Amino acid sequence: MNPLPRIPSPRNPAPLTIADLGEQGLLQRLQPFCAPGVVGDDGAVLQPSPGQALVVTTDTLVEGVHFSATTTPPEAVGWRSAAANLSDLAAMGALPLGLTVALALPSTCSVAWLEGLYQGLAQCVGDYGTAIVGGDLCRAPHLVVSITALGEVPPPLVLKRNAAQVGDAIVVTGYHGASRAGLELLLDPDRALTGLCPPSPQQRDQWIRAHQYPRPRLDWVPWLRSALAQGQSASASRSFAAMDSSDGLADAVLQLCRASGVGAHLVQADLPLPPGLASWQGLATALDWTLYGGEDFELVLCLPETVLAGLEAASGAGVPAFGLRRVGTIVAGSQVTLHGSDPQEPGRVLSLDRGFQHFSELF
Amino acid sequence: MNPLPRIPSPRNPAPLTIADLGEQGLLQRLQPFCAPGVVGDDGAVLQPSPGQALVVTTDTLVEGVHFSATTTPPEAVGWRSAAANLSDLAAMGALPLGLTVALALPSTCSVAWLEGLYQGLAQCVGDYGTAIVGGDLCRAPHLVVSITALGEVPPPLVLKRNAAQVGDAIVVTGYHGASRAGLELLLDPDRALTGLCPPSPQQRDQWIRAHQYPRPRLDWVPWLRSALAQGQSASASRSFAAMDSSDGLADAVLQLCRASGVGAHLVQADLPLPPGLASWQGLATALDWTLYGGEDFELVLCLPETVLAGLEAASGAGVPAFGLRRVGTIVAGSQVTLHGSDPQEPGRVLSLDRGFQHFSELF
Structure with missing residues (x-):
């Protein structure tokens, strides 16, 4: 069990x-x-x-x-x-x-x-x-x-930070915030008993495992190679951008945008919150852990629609339960913004300062 | 100057x-x-x-x-x-x-x-x-x-620790003990003024430089490759043994012997003492620093006579002033012994205990 x-x-x-x-x-x-x-x-x-x-x-x-x-x-x-x-x-x-x-x-x-x-x-x-x-x-x-x-x-299939292009979909390979939830539970086990809707023992163990035994997403590499090779032959040998989310999802998107000279539009409802996290900690904390928690070690990829479709096809029956989730789109400019349900609202600007920075925030 | x-x-x-x-x-x-x-x-x-x-x-x-x-x-x-x-x-x-x-x-x-x-x-x-x-x-x-x-x-030209064979010459690419002498001078600059015959300013600077700015012997690698390739075609594709002397000359010889299941016979008069070291510190200390001082970063090679001759020929005009020095011979058994001028005397047995061992001697 x-x-x-x-x-x-x-x-x-x-x-x-x-x-x-x-x-x-x-x-x-x-x-x-x-x-x-x-x-x-x-x-x-x-x-x-x-x-x-x-x-x-x-x-x-x-x-x-x-x-x-x-x-x-x-x-x-x-x-x-x-x-x-x-x-x-x-x-x-x-x-x-x-x-x-x-x-x-x-x-x-x-x-x-x-x-x-x-x-x-x-x-x-x-x-x-x-x-x-x-x-x-x-x-x-x-x-x-x-x-x-x-x-x-x-x-030709090396993924770089600086290869994101306007219009690319931003996709992730798994939940974000689970590692941070696991850390909080390790630091204060009694916290599992608090909140409006405490996590189930299974959720608790999954989050602790996500923190202690994170799984690098090497499983996606063969499927990615296949989809990227197809995508390159279709689009003039362009390169594609990726990072892992070791320093947080927001940090990964910000670093990709900075290196590529682009911006990003993230959609709050599409963020990969672990099931049960918001009902335990409330939406604000769950969003914070999902965006800034860090150490989830998932892939954050910037791919054109055609390559994304190819990747979904390549992974086929072997795809893990989470699959791929599109969390936003690469846009022109330099800002990374998070948007709620109202598409007319300007969105919240995300910045690197909030992310895990070894020598500033932690001292 | x-x-x-x-x-x-x-x-x-x-x-x-x-x-x-x-x-x-x-x-x-x-x-x-x-x-x-x-x-x-x-x-x-x-x-x-x-x-x-x-x-x-x-x-x-x-x-x-x-x-x-x-x-x-x-x-x-x-x-x-x-x-x-x-x-x-x-x-x-x-x-x-x-x-x-x-x-x-x-x-x-x-x-x-x-x-x-x-x-x-x-x-x-x-x-x-x-x-x-x-x-x-x-x-x-x-x-x-x-x-x-x-x-x-x-x-085929990878040098390994475990490839020394009985009869191989043990050769080194430079002086040993200079780095230790430099360290002593850095710790206590006044020591340069003591002793029977204090080092010249040039010797002092050379030893300090040997300690602070040691030169890895990559210069020997192209010559070694040429000589080893010749040696392999002459002797049934055998491999050859080497180490660097970062943990001391004695340590290098002992590790080579242990890995190869052989012993070594070192000749005291052939040890690569830096000129001026014995007259400054006395022979006992000079020998100690040469054998156990460490951090000289020279190569210690075990080569058959023919390959050694080939190496000397390959290095030719490009060879540094020190050249190569033969300090001993690989012998059967497991002991590394240091021999004085009398070939009838049994020799002093060297052991790893005296070398730089991170977790035993230093605590």
Whole structure:
């Protein structure tokens, strides 16, 4: 009945810390989680497919900033670290070749915690058909996990931020705000019992899972490639724009518009609110979490109608329950506006300031 | 007269911190140091050469562990971070495609310091014909620089740790111990005036430069490829072993031996002591720094005589002043022993315990 992944907890007879094991001992412990032959050379060797472009993306998680080691299970920290990077690959239209893990960690860190982290990492990369192909360990006063993911994509099918064009439909691959709802429930479990219409146990678990074990949308990449290739032959080899929504849906649309020199018109009634969120938290909070919550790791795509139709056809029977949802349209100008039911009203202007910005809002 | 690179100090009219600029402002400041088009997409896109294997290597520098932000100029931190990764590529026989920089940094970090860091990074990668192709910024209580370097190499010419064979010569590409001498001089400048025979100002500057601005030995890679290809056609396609000496010369030999299931016989008189080191610090300390000092970033290669001769011929007129030095021989067994002038004496057994081990010795 509990949909959270059940990862067996690490079995360590003694409360070993990494200082007890030393670097070499630690490397031996972590070897089973990595691709064969990873531990023991200065670098990993991969063989990219001929003719493909290589995509490289890097993402860092810091204890106390992106997660709390006391409240987040290490498996979830590992899963999320891998998922965030795989999501960046998906947002470029790439499929993964492997990822490297650079860990800076305090000597008091327990080996069980570290093994849990690697278990989460290995489970996520394994679920997406790839592997940990390299890494580095060093000591630090604070836990920092830096991951670099490598992927490949046929060069004409690379998705870029700056390729949105006026008239493109803005479509998303899933609900937004569920991760934020899950975080709130983890921070204050009693909140599940409050509100006009508290979430069902199933909703609660789904939201917590969305926060702890987000799923990068690599499932859409093969369908996207097929639809984009068709779309390109029909429209003079144009490129297409995408981002993931790791920093929030509003941030993704704003970044796409800024990079492409366009604006966007979003329709409030079409926003992908998770079912049950508005009736629990009220519409204002639900909209806020949907637009600015972040960490949903869905794709935000800007596609002409014909390509969107092709994508829906390509995904066909394999399409997940949510499918694709059109949330707005790319327009001329530079403003991103959110419109209510009255098409005559000017709409609310959205700005980046409200989004997740590491060095301004958070200090 | 001063051989230290003169990098102009960043000109900032106000003592800006990164919290003042915010993430987007910071990214705009750092864009000039990166390859065009890097800032602004979820990942970087590279085009590897056909038929080459991809090499990936990751390395992390932590403030207070690997450097002190108060005593190390930011340009040197940047240079060393890049150099350490390029050195790992050289140790695999690879030439660089690009590198990514993941920075976790406190909001109080000055923009001038950060720009200095990027200046050092950009200068190092530029000197070696490559570029910063991606990155990530996030806040953290402590400064952590994680770099991932990408390189490529023809698959048969990949250098591995586990390919040393009995009878191979162990050769190095430069002096060892200079970086440690430089560090000691930086920690205590007055030490340059002590000892039986203090270093000349030129030696002092060379050692400090060896510590702050180490040069990865990518210069040897083209010559190595030529000699290895010849050696392979002569000896049934065998592979060859190498490491860099970032964790010390003794550590490199021990790791090569352990991975290859062999031993080594090192000759004390052939060890690559920097000129002037023994007369300044005495032979015991000089040997200690040469074997265990670390961070010299030279190559340690295990090559049959014929390949060594081919390498010397291939490097020809282009060979740097040091050339190659044979420091010992791969032998059967598992012990690494250091031998004095009397070939009948059993030799001193070297062990990994004495080398730089992040989580044991340092705590």
